[in-house]
Amino acid sequence: MLPIGLGILGVVLILPFQKIQNDIETLVDEEFKQRPVGNENWYVFVYEQSSGNFNMHTYGYRSNAIKVSQVETWCNCARNFISKIEYVVLRCSASFPCFWKSTSPNAISKAIEDLQMSLTRPMFTFYELPNHDIVSHVGEFVKGPSIASSNPSIYEFCDLKKPGDSTNLTLRYGEVYDLNLLYSLSSDNAYVTFLEQMESTEVVLDLILCLPRTSSMTSVVNKLHERLIEQLDVAKDLAKDTQKLTSLSLNEFPLFGGAQHPIALWSINGSDINKQKRELLHNLLIQPWQPIFTNPCALSDLTHDVLINVHSGIKSSVPGGSMRLVVGDYGYYHYMQQNLNDKITANDCFMLPVPTTHMEIQQMLVKIGDKPSSFIGSKEWIGSMEIGYVLEELYSTTFRTIHCPSGAQLSQYASQLYDHFTLHGTPVMLGGANLAYIILGVDYNADTKDISFLILDPHYTGDDNLTAILTKPQQLENFKGYACGWRKPKSFSKSSFYNFCLPQRPNTI
Numbered sequence: 001m002l003p004i005g006l007g008i009l010g011v012v013l014i015l016p017f018q019k020i021q022n023d024i025e026t027l028v029d030e031e032f033k034q035r036p037v038g039n040e041n042w043y044v045f046v047y048e049q050s051s052g053n054f055n056m057h058t059y060g061y062r063s064n065a066i067k068v069s070q071v072e073t074w075c076n077c078a079r080n081f082i083s084k085i086e087y088v089v090l091r092c093s094a095s096f097p098c099f100w101k102s103t104s105p106n107a108i109s110k111a112i113e114d115l116q117m118s119l120t121r122p123m124f125t126f127y128e129l130p131n132h133d134i135v136s137h138v139g140e141f142v143k144g145p146s147i148a149s150s151n152p153s154i155y156e157f158c159d160l161k162k163p164g165d166s167t168n169l170t171l172r173y174g175e176v177y178d179l180n181l182l183y184s185l186s187s188d189n190a191y192v193t194f195l196e197q198m199e200s201t202e203v204v205l206d207l208i209l210c211l212p213r214t215s216s217m218t219s220v221v222n223k224l225h226e227r228l229i230e231q232l233d234v235a236k237d238l239a240k241d242t243q244k245l246t247s248l249s250l251n252e253f254p255l256f257g258g259a260q261h262p263i264a265l266w267s268i269n270g271s272d273i274n275k276q277k278r279e280l281l282h283n284l285l286i287q288p289w290q291p292i293f294t295n296p297c298a299l300s301d302l303t304h305d306v307l308i309n310v311h312s313g314i315k316s317s318v319p320g321g322s323m324r325l326v327v328g329d330y331g332y333y334h335y336m337q338q339n340l341n342d343k344i345t346a347n348d349c350f351m352l353p354v355p356t357t358h359m360e361i362q363q364m365l366v367k368i369g370d371k372p373s374s375f376i377g378s379k380e381w382i383g384s385m386e387i388g389y390v391l392e393e394l395y396s397t398t399f400r401t402i403h404c405p406s407g408a409q410l411s412q413y414a415s416q417l418y419d420h421f422t423l424h425g426t427p428v429m430l431g432g433a434n435l436a437y438i439i440l441g442v443d444y445n446a447d448t449k450d451i452s453f454l455i456l457d458p459h460y461t462g463d464d465n466l467t468a469i470l471t472k473p474q475q476l477e478n479f480k481g482y483a484c485g486w487r488k489p490k491s492f493s494k495s496s497f498y499n500f501c502l503p504q505r506p507n508t509i
């Protein structure tokens with residue numbers, strides 16, 4: 001399912017071999033036959049790989065293909081697309097408990113229906129806007145408005161610049177505005193219900209809206225509410241004929257390539273959609289062959305708390321160097337953040353941050369037998385091997401370690417790291433001299449052997465201020481420099497050994 005505000009324009013046909021014009025027209029006609037009934041605004045794009053030709057065909061104008069001369073593809077090239085077209089990404093995620101009795105047939109569907117009914121009552125469901133004003137689902141203010149207008153536009157209640165003002169949204173999934181759903185499920189017989197033996201299911205919805213900055217508040221909440229009710233219809237269907245269900249959740253999965261929006265998929269009992277469907281989606285959405293539609297890759301809630309992809313837009317620093325950087329999204333966790341002195345950078349190696357605290361990592365290491373139970377709550381060092389074990393335990397992925405006997409020899413591993421970022425694109429943990437760093441990429445000149453490491457330093461203790469992180473020299477542990485920036489091998493301690501932990505990206509989807 002696409003975000004609210006986006007629709008499907010048509011399909012793209014990719015032709016690996018040259019075809020004659022008649023054959024192409026036959027293929028295009030086939031595609032038009034499969035367009036949604038009655039949809040005349042349907043386009044078929046044809047990309048001929050051998051010649052690089054890219055043409056757009058309009059329904060009803062069979063032989064009048066329009067040549068498309070510029071297309072942005074792969075690797076976030078379309079990063080600024082959303083800000084160019086002046087769209088805003090809003091998100092509303094909510095989790096509902098559903099209680100039911102196991103004896104009645106279709107009890108779960110019925111429970112979801114009750115939930116749906118209670119959410120449609122205007123005085124029980126409200127949305128909190130990003131500026132903390134609260135509106136009912138028909139757009140009446142119950143708190144606010146804190147802006148003059150009674151029906152403000154998105155740019156007003158998100159405190160964004162006026163339309164037409166140039167802004168660059170550089171953080172892919174960091175620039176998301178939250179709408180909180182506030183609701184009351186209280187009903188007259190609540191007490192009676194809770195005394196009986198009830199079973200429960202959690203229904204989790206996560207809805208994304210991609211809308212023009214000028215959309216009005218009422219249209220935003222109307223559209224959102226409509227979609228919410230619609231999704232509960234789907235949930236009812238999914239729960240039909242099921243006697244037991246632990247969870248039913250709609251998850252958002254960020255796409256790779258030019259796409260700036262995620263797509264939503266249902267997960268039953270926390271399981272992934274099956275491999276066949278994942279394959280279909282990879283082909284349909286032209287996604288690279290790596291995990292994208294499995295649950296650890298779903299858009300995380302943590303994007304609300306931390307900066308995402310802080311390095312984006314960084315320039316090369318090595319003369320004649322070639323940069324290889326981390327692929328996918330990550331969140332920047334550092335010391336003294338959220339007032340927690342937990343001194344660790346949690347970093348999911350494939351997409352987004354893991355909700356893992358220092359304590360949870362300690363517990364996990366004890367559980368898998370790597371550490372004695374006294375380790376929990378201690379200030380003992382968690383090394384790169386341990387980080388590898390934790391990733392293995394969390395995601396069943398493998399890792400590779402490289403031991404470097406002295407900081408003076410770090411540059412000898414340049415080409416291995418270069419290959420790692422090319423092949424796997426996962427962040428590398430570097431541990432040594434009792435300090436740990438995340439390497440987000442390398443800038444390497446194979447001829448001169450000159451190399452810089454792109455370091456994300458977890459020892460930063462300042463505010464989540466992107467400008468300060470990238471451009472203001474900081475006093476960090478054993479280092480004065482940027483919290484996120486290029487560092488030469490010579491900035492590391494010569495008298496200490498170092499270990500790299502290189503998470504291996506599964507060669508599957």
Ligand SMILES: *[C@@H]1O[C@H](CO)[C@@H](O)[C@H](O)[C@H]1NC(C)=O
Nearest residue numbers: 080165166167168169170313
């Ligand atoms: C936005 O990004 C584009 C492309 O990277 C750049 O040319 C432009 O100067 C940026 N605009 C602002 C206002 O930073």
Ligand SMILES: *[C@@H]1O[C@H](CO)[C@@H](O)[C@H](O)[C@H]1NC(C)=O
Nearest residue numbers: 242243244245246247268269
């Ligand atoms: C979900 O989990 C429950 C409880 O473990 C099980 O009984 C049920 O069959 C599962 N449903 C599906 C569709 O997998």
Ligand SMILES: *[C@@H]1O[C@H](CO)[C@@H](O)[C@H](O)[C@H]1NC(C)=O
Nearest residue numbers: 463465466467468469471472
């Ligand atoms: C962020 O840091 C920069 C550079 O230190 C500073 O000029 C700016 O005022 C800071 N912004 C905020 C909101 O603190």
